[in-house]
Amino acid sequence: MKAIVVSDIAPAGDFSRVYIEEQALPAPGAGQVRVRMLYAPINPSDFNFIHGTYHDGFERLIWNYGHDTLTMDPQRTQPLAAVPYTIGGEGVGVVEAAGGGFLAKRLLGKRVSIAVGPPAGTWREYAIADAIRAVVLPASVSDEQAAMFFVNPVSVYVMLKHVLKVKPGTRLLITAAGSAIGKAVTRLSTVFGYQCICVVRGSSNSDALRGLGAHAVIETNTQNLQAEVHRVTAGRGVDYALDCVGGTLAGDALRCMALNGHFLSYGTLAGRPTELHQRDIMHPLVRVEGFFVPNWLLQQNKLTLIRTLRAVKKLVARGYFDVDVDRVFDFSRVHDALAAADARDRTGKIMLRFS
Ligand SMILES: NC(=O)c1ccc[n+]([C@@H]2O[C@H](COP(=O)([O-])OP(=O)(O)OC[C@H]3O[C@@H](n4cnc5c(N)ncnc54)[C@H](OP(=O)(O)O)[C@@H]3O)[C@@H](O)[C@H]2O)c1
Known part of the structure; x- marks a missing residue:
């Protein structure tokens, strides 16, 4: 073979x-x-x-x-x-x-x-x-x-439900939103009740994201991230950020966090470390956390794993991860x-x- x-x-x-x-x-x-x-x-x-x-x-x-x-x-x-x-x-x-x-x-x-x-x-x-x-x-x-079925659906479900524990009525920003993960997070905003602010670097996926339920789509090749987040959140910023890019974009996203915001880093698509100014996390009391699905799964008991897989399977069958x-x-x-x-x-x- x-x-x-x-x-x-x-x-x-x-x-x-x-x-x-x-x-x-x-x-x-x-x-x-x-x-x-x-x-x-x-x-x-x-x-x-x-x-x-x-x-x-x-x-x-x-x-x-x-x-x-x-x-x-x-x-x-x-x-x-x-x-x-x-x-x-x-x-x-x-x-x-x-x-x-x-x-x-x-x-x-x-x-x-x-x-x-x-x-x-x-x-x-x-x-x-x-x-x-x-x-x-x-x-x-x-x-x-x-x-x-495995890599992205399980990661998305775990990041939203177990790590960030997203609450209805909150605001969530996601970078590289045109990705499979970005689209699933956007679609799930209609189930879990958060407003999804999608950040992309071009326009190829913008209409699709709006169709999936994005609260706003920000195109960083032509728009200023902080100015747009300020506009679409009426100056409040976002409660959660999911970032898989790093580099300057992640640093910019950190400056969009509301007080007590939760920033989750789960990818390195820019190939450069996140530009992190300590005061951007100190003053708004932002929690910066990392996520890597194999090590998260390793730490769970059997019951949590079975429940998680069952929940993901249901959402897959209903097309939320298409x-x-x-x-x-x-x-x-x-x-x-x-x-x-x-x-x-x-x-x-x-x-x-x-x-
Ligand atoms: N930590 C974990 O356990 C875990 C688990 C699963 C996935 N992930 C990570 O999740 C991320 C998304 O995975 P996926 O399968 O959903 O991706 P995907 O569908 O293959 O899409 C990748 C997307 O990334 C965008 N992108 C690439 N480089 C970029 C850059 N430098 N700046 C901004 N956007 C960029 C592309 O946007 P354009 O359209 O602009 O090219 C594309 O939309 C990856 O980083 C992956 O490694 C992590």
Whole structure:
């Protein structure tokens, strides 16, 4: 079978270390299933594995100080894959072999959404997943949407309900609002009752965001962020900010916070650290917090995990996490697909098709 492999870390925009190789058909172990992959999205986290963003980030942490192998958690239970590895963080496929155990056997022939990452990720014709973590979604959810069940829907739900604990009648600002996460947060404002202020750097997604329920859309290529937030909140500022960009934009967003605001940092799309002036967080008593879904999930008990997955599943089935798909590429064209995913002004996800 064929798999998409990263041989070495390369700088941003360079995909020359990504290639397709022939691998042996993987055998599922006890409690595991082999999934014939149908679709997988290209997410920003896949670029992090191509360009070494995770490696650089985890290498700086205290719990990795002096260690040759990096882990994502301080308990050292989650090793960070080292190149070469097969990438892809999630996807959908059909279970065609079970490695033993009731759960695994029950999934034979079923379509499942899975989330497994490097070193043995989902960008291959057949992937291995733990049966307990393979989710069967209703047939009404399309294959493409089912491929994107895990990473973003779970992150959005957890950030809104568990971390920020958003309250109705509040104001929430989100940067890179044209992203899949931005659109889900905007759509959910109509369920959870906050006003969503969408920040984008161009106009390609502005009308779509208004259609999803945005209270305001601010285009930073032509508009001043603070002036616009002042205008649309009648000078009060925002209670919450969700930022996945960093750089100067995150610094500007911090200066839009209301008293006791809560700022959540969950991405590094600008590739530069947030410009943080201490007084911008001191004077308005802003709480600045980080979020990384694998480490949040690791800390939860089984009941919270089951309840969270159940809630996300319901919202997925009702279409609240529907993601626009910009283009679908056969996986043999992975370089074209990566270039398309890396381009500005996309209006949806780029997907890889495996069969
Ligand atoms: N911390 C976690 O656990 C976690 C979990 C899931 C996702 N995430 C993060 O969430 C973010 C969004 O993910 P996604 O899958 O929703 O993204 P996506 O659908 O692939 O969209 C990415 C968006 O980012 C915008 N963008 C890229 N670089 C930018 C920059 N320098 N300044 C402003 N906007 C920029 C693009 O806007 P244009 O249209 O202007 O090009 C595009 O709309 C990513 O950073 C991802 O890593 C984090």
